[in-house]
Amino acid sequence: MKITVWNENRHEKKNPRVKEVYPNGIHGAIAAFLEKGGLDVTTATLDDPNQGLTDDVLSKTDVLVWWGHIAHEEVRDDIVDKIQARVLDGMGLIVLHSGHFSKIFKTLMGTSCDLKWREAGENERLWVVDPAHPITEGLGEYIDLEKEEMYGEHFDIPAPDELVFVSWFAGGEVFRSGCTYKRGRGKIFYFRPGHETYPTYYNEDVQKVLVNAVHWAEPVKGPKPIYGNANPLEQI
Amino acid sequence: MKITVWNENRHEKKNPRVKEVYPNGIHGAIAAFLEKGGLDVTTATLDDPNQGLTDDVLSKTDVLVWWGHIAHEEVRDDIVDKIQARVLDGMGLIVLHSGHFSKIFKTLMGTSCDLKWREAGENERLWVVDPAHPITEGLGEYIDLEKEEMYGEHFDIPAPDELVFVSWFAGGEVFRSGCTYKRGRGKIFYFRPGHETYPTYYNEDVQKVLVNAVHWAEPVKGPKPIYGNANPLEQI
Amino acid sequence: MKITVWNENRHEKKNPRVKEVYPNGIHGAIAAFLEKGGLDVTTATLDDPNQGLTDDVLSKTDVLVWWGHIAHEEVRDDIVDKIQARVLDGMGLIVLHSGHFSKIFKTLMGTSCDLKWREAGENERLWVVDPAHPITEGLGEYIDLEKEEMYGEHFDIPAPDELVFVSWFAGGEVFRSGCTYKRGRGKIFYFRPGHETYPTYYNEDVQKVLVNAVHWAEPVKGPKPIYGNANPLEQI
Amino acid sequence: MKITVWNENRHEKKNPRVKEVYPNGIHGAIAAFLEKGGLDVTTATLDDPNQGLTDDVLSKTDVLVWWGHIAHEEVRDDIVDKIQARVLDGMGLIVLHSGHFSKIFKTLMGTSCDLKWREAGENERLWVVDPAHPITEGLGEYIDLEKEEMYGEHFDIPAPDELVFVSWFAGGEVFRSGCTYKRGRGKIFYFRPGHETYPTYYNEDVQKVLVNAVHWAEPVKGPKPIYGNANPLEQI
Numbered sequence: 001m002k003i004t005v006w007n008e009n010r011h012e013k014k015n016p017r018v019k020e021v022y023p024n025g026i027h028g029a030i031a032a033f034l035e036k037g038g039l040d041v042t043t044a045t046l047d048d049p050n051q052g053l054t055d056d057v058l059s060k061t062d063v064l065v066w067w068g069h070i071a072h073e074e075v076r077d078d079i080v081d082k083i084q085a086r087v088l089d090g091m092g093l094i095v096l097h098s099g100h101f102s103k104i105f106k107t108l109m110g111t112s113c114d115l116k117w118r119e120a121g122e123n124e125r126l127w128v129v130d131p132a133h134p135i136t137e138g139l140g141e142y143i144d145l146e147k148e149e150m151y152g153e154h155f156d157i158p159a160p161d162e163l164v165f166v167s168w169f170a171g172g173e174v175f176r177s178g179c180t181y182k183r184g185r186g187k188i189f190y191f192r193p194g195h196e197t198y199p200t201y202y203n204e205d206v207q208k209v210l211v212n213a214v215h216w217a218e219p220v221k222g223p224k225p226i227y228g229n230a231n232p233l234e235q236i
Numbered sequence: 237m238k239i240t241v242w243n244e245n246r247h248e249k250k251n252p253r254v255k256e257v258y259p260n261g262i263h264g265a266i267a268a269f270l271e272k273g274g275l276d277v278t279t280a281t282l283d284d285p286n287q288g289l290t291d292d293v294l295s296k297t298d299v300l301v302w303w304g305h306i307a308h309e310e311v312r313d314d315i316v317d318k319i320q321a322r323v324l325d326g327m328g329l330i331v332l333h334s335g336h337f338s339k340i341f342k343t344l345m346g347t348s349c350d351l352k353w354r355e356a357g358e359n360e361r362l363w364v365v366d367p368a369h370p371i372t373e374g375l376g377e378y379i380d381l382e383k384e385e386m387y388g389e390h391f392d393i394p395a396p397d398e399l400v401f402v403s404w405f406a407g408g409e410v411f412r413s414g415c416t417y418k419r420g421r422g423k424i425f426y427f428r429p430g431h432e433t434y435p436t437y438y439n440e441d442v443q444k445v446l447v448n449a450v451h452w453a454e455p456v457k458g459p460k461p462i463y464g465n466a467n468p469l470e471q472i
Numbered sequence: 473m474k475i476t477v478w479n480e481n482r483h484e485k486k487n488p489r490v491k492e493v494y495p496n497g498i499h500g501a502i503a504a505f506l507e508k509g510g511l512d513v514t515t516a517t518l519d520d521p522n523q524g525l526t527d528d529v530l531s532k533t534d535v536l537v538w539w540g541h542i543a544h545e546e547v548r549d550d551i552v553d554k555i556q557a558r559v560l561d562g563m564g565l566i567v568l569h570s571g572h573f574s575k576i577f578k579t580l581m582g583t584s585c586d587l588k589w590r591e592a593g594e595n596e597r598l599w600v601v602d603p604a605h606p607i608t609e610g611l612g613e614y615i616d617l618e619k620e621e622m623y624g625e626h627f628d629i630p631a632p633d634e635l636v637f638v639s640w641f642a643g644g645e646v647f648r649s650g651c652t653y654k655r656g657r658g659k660i661f662y663f664r665p666g667h668e669t670y671p672t673y674y675n676e677d678v679q680k681v682l683v684n685a686v687h688w689a690e691p692v693k694g695p696k697p698i699y700g701n702a703n704p705l706e707q708i
Numbered sequence: 709m710k711i712t713v714w715n716e717n718r719h720e721k722k723n724p725r726v727k728e729v730y731p732n733g734i735h736g737a738i739a740a741f742l743e744k745g746g747l748d749v750t751t752a753t754l755d756d757p758n759q760g761l762t763d764d765v766l767s768k769t770d771v772l773v774w775w776g777h778i779a780h781e782e783v784r785d786d787i788v789d790k791i792q793a794r795v796l797d798g799m800g801l802i803v804l805h806s807g808h809f810s811k812i813f814k815t816l817m818g819t820s821c822d823l824k825w826r827e828a829g830e831n832e833r834l835w836v837v838d839p840a841h842p843i844t845e846g847l848g849e850y851i852d853l854e855k856e857e858m859y860g861e862h863f864d865i866p867a868p869d870e871l872v873f874v875s876w877f878a879g880g881e882v883f884r885s886g887c888t889y890k891r892g893r894g895k896i897f898y899f900r901p902g903h904e905t906y907p908t909y910y911n912e913d914v915q916k917v918l919v920n921a922v923h924w925a926e927p928v929k930g931p932k933p934i935y936g937n938a939n940p941l942e943q944i
Contacts, residue, residue: 176638225839365861
């Protein structure tokens with residue numbers, strides 16, 4: 001299984017605080033713990049040639065992890081179309097935090113993916129509401145993050161196929177923080193935390209969730225549907 | 237409640253057989269039985285000014301019924317965006333038959349919406365699998381259509397929020413024929429039958445389904461979510 | 473449509489504080505605002521003959537509202553069986569607060585329906601996560617209850633067909649507070665708040681939710697399924 | 709992972725035709741291909757001491773496969789309670805064919821689990837409607853069974869968490885043939901085919917489905933929820 005961690009990698013270049021928290025970029029931090037979990041990982045960023053996502057890279061990627069925020073609009077539409085096609089064909093997709101507003105996530109959801117937000121460094125507690133889900137392997141009843149950005153409901157997404165986490169925020173809001181979807185032959189997991197100025201991706205529980213999610217999103221070698229005009233299987 | 241029945245209305249102009257079956261257009265046939273059901277109905281077609289969907293029409297429409305087939309690509313992208321925005325804001329949307337490939341349906345689903353098909357005038361039987369659903373009011377256990385085009389699985393849609401009908405086809409296929417979705421504040425119902433050369437929209441059970449569906453899709457005066465930066469409700 | 477509000481009505485007899493808050497019983501308070509909402513309401517309590525639920529009462533009830541807590545075990549199994557049969561046959565069921573542990577709710581869910589709880593008179597805020605749902609008609613973005621008992625996740629229920637509300641509690645927990653299910657031809661709504669020592673059922677938003685829920689749960693005159701041995705519809 | 713295949717094993721004793729098709733019992737046939745798939749399998753039958761399901765057996769079973777038909781009522785209620793408790797605690801459960809009417813399945817579903825049926829040796833075709841599901845690994849677009857008993861809609865089950873297969877029957881019916889559920893920490897898969905007089909469990913696709921299903925249903929080492937009275941995590 002081949003994992004590609006894509007990051008727009010812009011905050012890291014502009015904001016010394018982010019550079020300090022993630023000296024190898026958010027993608028570097030994520031790749032590091034996925035590799036530690038025994039996975040085969042490559043990274044790609046917006047400023048790489050072809051935005052890091054050539055046809056070759058996409059066709060070889062089994063699970064794509066996505067972090068973006070301030071440069072969603074710069075991602076090329078033709079690349080978004082190719083990512084969508086790969087998801088429908090089976091590639092797993094893990095969308096992180098501010099990736100809720102990425103072109104690819106909005107395209108796959110069909111909704112605005114809008115939400116409430118607040119950057120106040122407040123406490124977030126992600127409660128497991130589906131303890132039968134493989135993404136929760138190795139976790140306790142909740143994940144406690146001392147400081148995070150707040151995302152609050154209403155989160156304008158389709159009702160998730162499975163709701164795995166619900167967040168509590170100190171400021172009074174809740175959020176559907178871990179949501180799974182299937183689109184075509186591909187699996188999608190949205191996971192809320194991961195603001196660029198907090199060390200969220202060093203949290204061991206967050207790391208467990210993402211290692212689990214990548215395994216869960218592994219492509220299934222199920223039937224490849226045949227579309228279009230079809231001969232009858234029975235005499236009509 | 238105001239209903240707009242939109243039809244691309246091209247088969248009716250080109251194909252005498254269709255003109256014969258639907259002398260007032262498919263939109264005319266649908267509008268007629270919805271009005272008989274006590275609803276306030278207007279029709280709109282692709283060749284009307286602004287493709288029949290001015291901002292004024294859209295803003296006043298509570299439920300939009302959509303039939304299209306050979307001219308999906310002619311529907312203007314800016315109008316599709318406006319329809320999507322209206323659905324997210326609460327407008328109901330009923331997508332019929334070949335509308336599975338319409339821009340608006342594909343946009344709201346996030347998938348290819350592809351399927352198998354065959355035009356062989358074969359028997360279709362739509363079984364009710366959710367008899368608690370208001371869309372099934374007044375029906376028997378199944379709807380029998382003597383001749384219809386076949387649509388077969390795999391149907392590349394997100395798993396429906398509710399699966400109401402499953403079709404059996406004489407040629408050996410099955411299909412998820414009645415599917416509900418919520419997107420934002422709006423409700424969507426996809427209903428499979430309705431090929432242009434068969435008198436499907438004169439079938440009384442099909443008419444019941446569509447009258448029921450329009451009522452089910454009526455906008456809810458629920459909360460209008462507020463998105464964006466939010467002050468805390470509690471002291472942090 | 474005929475509504476029956478069933479209450480075990482024991483706290484009211486034993487606890488002066490409850491008697492003070494609900495001088496006509498919790499059932500009386502609920503019946504009052506449902507009637508004000510134009511509904512035809514009867515009440516029934518555990519100490520009535522046949523526990524208030526004769527065959528005649530059940531057969532005439534379109535939607536049953538259920539409040540119970542300390543006397544779940546006293547409800548007769550044969551009556552629970554009859555309620556289940558009526559739900560499967562189309563009767564709506566609204567289960568309130570501590571009714572999560574009622575025999576009828578556990579029977580219809582197939583799970584333990586267990587949860588965390590705490591009686592500390594803390595603030596609960598129920599966020600609407602499905603603003604397209606008719607149960608949210610007339611509400612704002614959230615319902616604020618100054619003092620309530622806390623129920624926390626994990627709530628051991630099947631994933632709801634629709635998740636309408638998620639609660640935030642001051643003490644740090646979250647809860648899936650408004651859940652819909654269909655069982656057979658019947659609709660079920662579980663609504664969390666309503667501890668006996670707090671004036672929750674006088675809250676106007678709570679009243680709106682329950683009036684909406686009763687309308688939503690109204691039986692559908694859909695097909696009555698025929699089970700058992702069946703002749704083929706086609707020549708085999 | 710330890711698998712227990714439970715079979716009531718009564719048809720095999722009474723009906724020479726069944727004995728002929730399944731000389732080692734249905735449980736023997738299922739155990740054989742699961743073992744071939746590399747799994748650690750034990751069998752148990754109704755006439756074994758303690759109906760084959762001692763506390764020790766249940767506590768060591770990771771996934772329980774269930775086949776029953778004419779002796780559902782003989783299964784002891786206390787054993788059903790223990791199976792339910794084990795499912796809620798994480799044990800996987802695969803319910804086969806006529807097991808739809810088993811006590812354990814009805815208990816976990818909360819519905820009648822009734823359906824239409826016909827024993828006419830007709831053709832069944834199980835279409836994959838969720839090609840992203842791991843249970844479909846290695847399959848083509850459909851599974852073709854030359855002769856099977858018919859089960860037809862309406863199938864009185866809760867809407868499945870995931871619908872994987874839909875069956876087409878030669879006699880004109882359809883059926884939701886592969887359904888997943890989560891209950892507590894456990895996963896459940898219902899799979900329709902497997903009538904005792906047909907060699908269904910020798911079909912390679914059916915075998916693939918069941919091997920896949922057992923892997924899918926493997927218990928997750930997720931959080932073990934703590935229920936009951938809870939101290940606040942925040943100062944109230």
